[in-house]
Amino acid sequence: MSVPxxxxxxxxxxxxxxGKLTEExxxxxxxxxxxxxxxxxxxxxxxxxxxxxxxxTNPKYEGKFRxxxxxxxxxxxxxxxxxxxxxxxxxxxxxxNYVGGKFILVMSDHIYEKAFLERAVKGEGLIVDKAPKxxxxxxxxxxxxxxxxxxxxxxxxxxxxxxxxxxxVLTPEIFKVADEILLEKGKAxxxxxxxxxxxxxxxxxxxxxxxxxxxxxIKKARNLIVQTSVKGSGDGFISRHLNRKISTRxxxxxxxxxxxxxxxxxxxxxxxxxxxxxxxxxxLAGILYQISSILDGVDGEIARASMKTSRFGGYVDSILDRYxxxxxxxxxxxVTIKEPLWWAIAVTAIFxxxxxxxxxxxxKAAYGSDIYSDIPTMxxxxxxxxxxxxxxxLFCLAxxxxxxxxxLAILTNxxxxxxxxxxxxxxxxxx
Amino acid sequence: MSVPxxxxxxxxxxxxxxGKLTEExxxxxxxxxxxxxxxxxxxxxxxxxxxxxxxxTNPKYEGKFRxxxxxxxxxxxxxxxxxxxxxxxxxxxxxxNYVGGKFILVMSDHIYEKAFLERAVKGEGLIVDKAPKxxxxxxxxxxxxxxxxxxxxxxxxxxxxxxxxxxxVLTPEIFKVADEILLEKGKAxxxxxxxxxxxxxxxxxxxxxxxxxxxxxIKKARNLIVQTSVKGSGDGFISRHLNRKISTRxxxxxxxxxxxxxxxxxxxxxxxxxxxxxxxxxxLAGILYQISSILDGVDGEIARASMKTSRFGGYVDSILDRYxxxxxxxxxxxVTIKEPLWWAIAVTAIFxxxxxxxxxxxxKAAYGSDIYSDIPTMxxxxxxxxxxxxxxxLFCLAxxxxxxxxxLAILTNxxxxxxxxxxxxxxxxxx
Numbered sequence: 020m021s022v023p024x025x026x027x028x029x030x031x032x033x034x035x036x037x038g039k040l041t042e043e044x045x046x047x048x049x050x051x052x053x054x055x056x057x058x059x060x061x062x063x064x065x066x067x068x069x070x071x072x073x074x075x076t077n078p079k080y081e082g083k084f085r086x087x088x089x090x091x092x093x094x095x096x097x098x099x100x101x102x103x104x105x106x107x108x109x110x111x112x113x114x115x116n117y118v119g120g121k122f123i124l125v126m127s128d129h130i131y132e133k134a135f136l137e138r139a140v141k142g143e144g145l146i147v148d149k150a151p152k153x154x155x156x157x158x159x160x161x162x163x164x165x166x167x168x169x170x171x172x173x174x175x176x177x178x179x180x181x182x183x184x185x186x187x188v189l190t191p192e193i194f195k196v197a198d199e200i201l202l203e204k205g206k207a208x209x210x211x212x213x214x215x216x217x218x219x220x221x222x223x224x225x226x227x228x229x230x231x232x233x234x235x236x237i238k239k240a241r242n243l244i245v246q247t248s249v250k251g252s253g254d255g256f257i258s259r260h261l262n263r264k265i266s267t268r269x270x271x272x273x274x275x276x277x278x279x280x281x282x283x284x285x286x287x288x289x290x291x292x293x294x295x296x297x298x299x300x301x302x303l304a305g306i307l308y309q310i311s312s313i314l315d316g317v318d319g320e321i322a323r324a325s326m327k328t329s330r331f332g333g334y335v336d337s338i339l340d341r342y343x344x345x346x347x348x349x350x351x352x353x354v355t356i357k358e359p360l361w362w363a364i365a366v367t368a369i370f371x372x373x374x375x376x377x378x379x380x381x382x383k384a385a386y387g388s389d390i391y392s393d394i395p396t397m398x399x400x401x402x403x404x405x406x407x408x409x410x411x412x413l414f415c416l417a418x419x420x421x422x423x424x425x426x427l428a429i430l431t432n433x434x435x436x437x438x439x440x441x442x443x444x445x446x447x448x449x450x
Numbered sequence: 451m452s453v454p455x456x457x458x459x460x461x462x463x464x465x466x467x468x469g470k471l472t473e474e475x476x477x478x479x480x481x482x483x484x485x486x487x488x489x490x491x492x493x494x495x496x497x498x499x500x501x502x503x504x505x506x507t508n509p510k511y512e513g514k515f516r517x518x519x520x521x522x523x524x525x526x527x528x529x530x531x532x533x534x535x536x537x538x539x540x541x542x543x544x545x546x547n548y549v550g551g552k553f554i555l556v557m558s559d560h561i562y563e564k565a566f567l568e569r570a571v572k573g574e575g576l577i578v579d580k581a582p583k584x585x586x587x588x589x590x591x592x593x594x595x596x597x598x599x600x601x602x603x604x605x606x607x608x609x610x611x612x613x614x615x616x617x618x619v620l621t622p623e624i625f626k627v628a629d630e631i632l633l634e635k636g637k638a639x640x641x642x643x644x645x646x647x648x649x650x651x652x653x654x655x656x657x658x659x660x661x662x663x664x665x666x667x668i669k670k671a672r673n674l675i676v677q678t679s680v681k682g683s684g685d686g687f688i689s690r691h692l693n694r695k696i697s698t699r700x701x702x703x704x705x706x707x708x709x710x711x712x713x714x715x716x717x718x719x720x721x722x723x724x725x726x727x728x729x730x731x732x733x734l735a736g737i738l739y740q741i742s743s744i745l746d747g748v749d750g751e752i753a754r755a756s757m758k759t760s761r762f763g764g765y766v767d768s769i770l771d772r773y774x775x776x777x778x779x780x781x782x783x784x785v786t787i788k789e790p791l792w793w794a795i796a797v798t799a800i801f802x803x804x805x806x807x808x809x810x811x812x813x814k815a816a817y818g819s820d821i822y823s824d825i826p827t828m829x830x831x832x833x834x835x836x837x838x839x840x841x842x843x844l845f846c847l848a849x850x851x852x853x854x855x856x857x858l859a860i861l862t863n864x865x866x867x868x869x870x871x872x873x874x875x876x877x878x879x880x881x
Contacts, residue, residue, distance in 0.1 A: 330816045331878045335870060337812055338805075345801050353794050362793045363784050366800060370776050373801060374769070377808050381768055383815035385761045439766060447762045 022068035022140045023121045023188060027114040028057065029107055029209075030076045030084065030127035031100045038234070045080040047127030048087055051237055052244045052274045053325030057127050061093050062326060063136050064123065070094065073117045074127070075110040077103050108197050108207030115194040126185035128231050130240050132247055135226035139186045144219030145169060146188070147181035153229045153243060154182060160210065168217045172210045181220065184228055192216070241324075245271045248323035249316075253379070253391045255403030258316065262405055266316035270324065279322035279329075283336050286314045290343030297350040305415025308347055312408040315340065337376065340404065344372050347411070348427075355420040365424045371431025375402055378438045386446065390438075394445045402434035453499035453571045454552045454619060458545040459488065460538055460640075461507045461515065461558035462531045469665070476511040478558030479518055482668055483675045483705045484756025488558050492524050493757060494567045495554065501525065504548045505558070506541040508534050539628050539638030546625040557616035559662050561671050563678055566657035570617045575650030576600060577619070578612035584660045584674060585613060591641065599648045603641045612651070615659055623647070672755075676702045679754035680747075684810070684822045686834030689747065693836055697747035701755065710753035710760075714767050717745045721774030728781040736846025739778055743839040746771065768807065771835065775803050778842070779858075786851040796855045802862025806833055809869045817877065821869075825876045833865035 030047045047057035054062075061072055072095040074084050081099055088095035096117055100110045111124060123140065131139070139146045147162050148154070161179035163171040172183065196216045200207040227247050231240055245267050254263065273282070293307035318336060322328040352365035379397075382390040391397050407427060414423035461478045478488035492503055503526040505515050512530055519526035527548055531541045542555060554571065562570070570577045578593050579585070592610035594602040603614065627647040631638040658678050662671055676698050685694065704713070724738035749767060753759045783796035810828075813821040822828050838858060845854035 329878070331874060334812060334816045334873060338809060338866065338870060341805060341808065349794060349797050349801075352797070353790055356793075357790065359784055359788065359793075362787075362790075362797075363780060366780055366783070366793075366797050367776075369797060369801060370780075370804060373804050373808065374772060377772065377804065377811070378769060380808070380815045381765060381811045384811045385765045387818065435769065439769060442765060443762060447760070 023123050024069065025071045025073060025118050026061075026064050026069045026123035026125060027111065027118065028060070028072060028074045028125055028127050029110050030057070030074055030080070031103050031107065031110045032128070045076065045083060045127070046231065048080075048083055049231070049237065050275070051130070051231070052241045052271075053321070053327065055087065056130055056231060057087070058091060059130060059326065060125060060127075060136075061091075061095075063131075063133050064125075064140070065093070067137060067140050069123065069140070071096070073098060073114050075100055075113055105201070105206040106208045108209045108212045109201060111209060111212070112194060112197040112201060112207065115191070115197075118191060121188060121190055124187040124189050126230065129185040130227075130229055130231065130244070131184075131186065132227040135184075135223060135228050136186075138223050138226075139184070139221075140188065142186075142188050142221030142223065144188065144221060145213060146184045146186040146223050147220045148184050148224055148226075148228070149181040149222050150224040151182045152225055153227050156182065158232065159183065159230075162220065164220055168219055169213050170217070172214050181222060184223070185230060186228075187218075188221075189218075193218075241274065242271045245274060245320055245324045248320050250319055250323070253389070253403070255405040256401070257405040257409045258403075261409075262313045262316055265313050267320060269314065270317050270320035273317065274321050274324050277321060279318045279325070279327055279332055282314075282318035282321055283332065283339065286311055286318060287339040287343060289314060290339075291346055294343065294346035294350045297347070297354050301351065301354070301418070301420070302416045304347070304351070305412035308415075309408055309412040311343065312405055315404075337380070341373050341376060344404070344407075345369060348372065348424075351411075351415070351420060352424065356424075361421055361424065364421075364428050368424045368427035368431065371428055371435065372404075372407060374435050375407075375431050376404070378435045382438075382442060390442070394441050396441055396445075397438065400434055400437055400441075402430045407431070454554050455500065456502045456504060456549050457492075457495050457500045457554035457556060458504045458506065458542065458549065459491070459556055459558050460541050461488070461505055461511070462534050462538065462541045463559070476507065476514055476558070477662065479511075479514055480662070480668065481706070482561065482662070483672045483702075484752070484758065486518065487561055487662060488518070489522060490561060490757065491556060491558075491567075492522075492526075494562070494564050495556075495571070496524070498568060498571050500554065500571070502527070504529060504545050506531055506544055536632070536637040537639045539640045539643045540632060542640060542643070543625060543628040543632060543638065546622070546628075549622060552619060552621050555618040555620050557661065560616040561658075561660055561662065561675070562615075562617065563658040566615075566654060566659050567617075569654050569657075570615070570652075571619065573617075573619050573652030573654065575619065575652060576644060577615045577617040577654050578651050579615050579655055579657075579659070580612040580653050581655040582613045583656055584658050587613065589663065590614065590661075593651065595651055599650055600644050601648070603645050612653060615654070616661060617659075618649075619652075620649075624649075672705065673702045676705060676751055676755045679751050681750055681754070684820070684834070686836040687832070688836040688840045689834075692840075693744045693747055696744050698751060700745065701748050701751040704748065705752050705755050708752060710749045710756070710758055710763055713745075713749035713752055714763065714770065717742055717749060718770045718774060720745060721770075722777055725774065725777035725781045728778070728785050732782065732785070732849070732851070733847045735778070735782070736843035739846075740839055740843040742774065743836055746835075768811070772804050772807060775835070775838075776800060779803065779855075782842075782846075782851060783855065787855075792852055792855065795852075795859050799855045799858035799862065802859055802866065803835075803838060805866050806838075806862050807835070809866045813869075813873060821873070825872050827872055827876075828869065831865055831868055831872075833861045838862070 030045055048055045074095055075098050076084050078099050084097050098113050100113055160174050160183035161176040162169055162181045162183050164180040197207055197212050200211055249263055290311040293304050293311050296304035296307055348369045356362055356365055379390045461476055479486045505526055506529045507515050509530050515528050529544050531544055591605050591614035592607040593600055593612045593614050595611040628638055628643050631642055680694055721742040724735050724742050727735035727738055779800045787793055787796055810821045
């Protein structure tokens with residue numbers, strides 16, 4: 020199934036339930052987690068192959084949408100609905116001269132994760148969710164289905180099979196039905212059109228999507244966006260069970276105020292500060308180091324949540340992480356170790372810590388893909404940064420610095436040997 | 451221009467000028483630098499899109515060619531020329547029922563570099579070289595060109611414009627001309643067919659290609675294959691001007707006897723041995739370290755020359771290189787340094803040495819391409835491994851170990867800062 024070339028976006032509503040927030044700004048242009056609701060939809064649809072957008076709005080917001088499309092380089096036509104009182108079915112009807120074949124219809128106040136949109140663009144008719152995880156059923160538009168088609172639709176339906184996701188893949192046939200209803204009544208709601216057309220339904224269950232109607236929805240959407248922005252595949256045990264639980268909360272809090280790059284710098288400075296703290300207090304240094312490790316997830320989470328990821332950001336972040344680890348362990352060694360033999364062990368730990376990352380990044384350079392996706396067993400190897408830092412904190416609190424260096428020296432270098440062995444086993448032996 | 455689907459290979463000659471070498475083995479199956487001449491042609495043509503090979507040979511060699519094709523998984527038809535005395539034009543004629551449209555014709559005793567074949571498959575008629583760099587004109591088949599077509603062809607031509615490369619892109623029209631000549635004379639040479647057909651010529655000048663007729667040619671071909679197998683883009687100053695000049699000679703010598711993986715292990719063991727030598731004699735250790743640095747190019751050269759490169763080989767090699775550098779500098783520090791401050795400086799040098807490679811490999815992981823190709827300025831940054839090792843040897847000979855660590859600590863970490871800055875400048879600022 021090919022992706023439709025054009026997408027019609029309904030954005031003529033006034034969003035009165037959001038009060039002051041929408042006095043100046045249309046709902047679709049409210050920023051959630053650093054990006055306008057509409058930016059999220061349009062950016063992903065564009066990546067999936069949609070070439071042109073038709074935005075239907077009311078006269079009040081025309082300028083705002085033009086500015087938004089221009090600023091972000093979206094290829095968008097702005098069409099004005101001079102009679103919003105004729106209903107959102109009339110807004111759709113206004114798009115009739117701008118679309119030829121199959122097209123997408125989507126509401127401007129909905130948020131969808133990428134995995135949802137990837138599948139939805141290949142669907143047919145109304146995309147429905149039979150097991151909505153993130154949308155309150157009470158507020159949702161319900162759909163009664165018969166023979167894979169809409170039998171009834173509405174917010175008040177008692178007997179229903181699925182929830183309307185606000186996303187449609189339509190053909191120009193729909194305009195005939197809209198025309199009929201408009202001729203009869205002088206106005207038309209989208210739900211009436213859908214019902215009369217007995218539109219096909221495509222179920223798509225359990226993905227993250229929601230509509231934004233109230234200030235509470237905005238907060239909920241922000242938290243969910245951040246939570247679904249955790250990278251994951253390369254996370255160690257401590258990240259999954261401790262660091263991420265805290266860092267996503269911090270990210271939700273900061274995502275509207277701090278850029279990913281600012282966060283990278285803040286985390287780096289805190290890491291260096293924790294390293295220097297070893298001159299004053301080793302236990303305190305260990306605690307600060309663990310805090311910087313938790314914060315280390317925030318820049319990536321903010322970047323993904325606000326759709327501001329950059330290869331350069333990831334590149335610099337990973338080099339700075341190596342320098343923080345180096346600085347912490349070096350200063351820790353400097354303030355505790357005198358004997359050359361223990362220095363040699365500390366150096367082995369410092370080198371091994373950098374090489375853990377080297378062995379996985381060098382894999383990506385060689386094979387062009389992520390080692391944790393290619394070789395799932397890699398996820399069970401201990402010795403990743405989050406685990407090393409937690410261990411470091413614990414040994415700093417216990418004052419067992421030599422034991423720490425010995426442990427890290429062994430752990431990291433064994434991990435690298437195991438990594439090479441796993442790469443050989445999974446990538447070479449099998450071919 | 452699309453690449454022809456089929457390639458006809460003429461391998462019916464007995465290769466008498468190679469004496470004993472071709473008593474048992476047809477010329478095309480002689481190994482040069484670890485691979486049969488024909489393997490080189492067929493493997494590259496296959497990569498370029500050729501789907502089927504038609505090999506014309508004499509009854510004596512049929513089994514050898516079948517075995518060769520099977521062992522290497524080549525999709526090849528073996529056709530027997532029962533009358534080799536009818537000339538190589540008759541061999542070509544035997545392919546007439548096996549090819550439909552445009553096809554490649556190539557001699558089994560020629561070696562071509564990949565860059566030549568990439569262009570040649572898109573050519574038309576006879577591919578000629580107007581400025582042959584590697585082939586002796588005396589022995590070559592000369593071509594007189596008129597209006598972009600062959601006017602005359604032969605080894606004895608006095609007045610000529612180019613050299614026959616033994617590579618053709620033909621259409622089935624050529625079989626009519628062959629048929630004509632065979633009817634007239636009962637035999638046909640390829641050169642007669644080419645001349646009578648007034649074949650189009652495509653010039654392709656100055657690439658590495660040669661034909662193999664004599665034992666001296668085999669030796670020459672091996673050396674040239676190794677020399678054109680130098681990777682290059684990431685080589686430092688010392689590599690280009692010293693190490694490679696020596697390593698390619700060693701590679702030419704070893705390529706028929708040693709596998710790339712064996713060489714990786716030998717080089718690694720020598721590197722570790724040089725590190726341990728620091729316990730006995732630092733100047734000697736420095737010299738051995740530099741020798742291991744020269745040998746470090748050999749595994750890659752042998753791998754490329756014998757078409758046995760593997761991603762895993764490159765992966766392991768680069769991890770082992772880091773361990774050799776680590777071991778050398780660590781033991782050097784251990785036998786010379788007592789003071790924690792100097793240990794800290796040595797650790798900074800050891801960490802920085804690993805990070806130089808990290809910063810370029812991590813680039814490839816992020817951007818999917820080679821940093822030295824993307825950002826040519828990178829080639830002028832000093833501090834690469836070959837340069838660091840030569841410096842290390844010189845300072846070891848001079849007994850200035852502390853100065854060495856201070857220099858390496860500064861040089862490597864400045865280089866990393868410069869790398870990050872260049873990536874930002876070339877990849878981010880420009881977009």
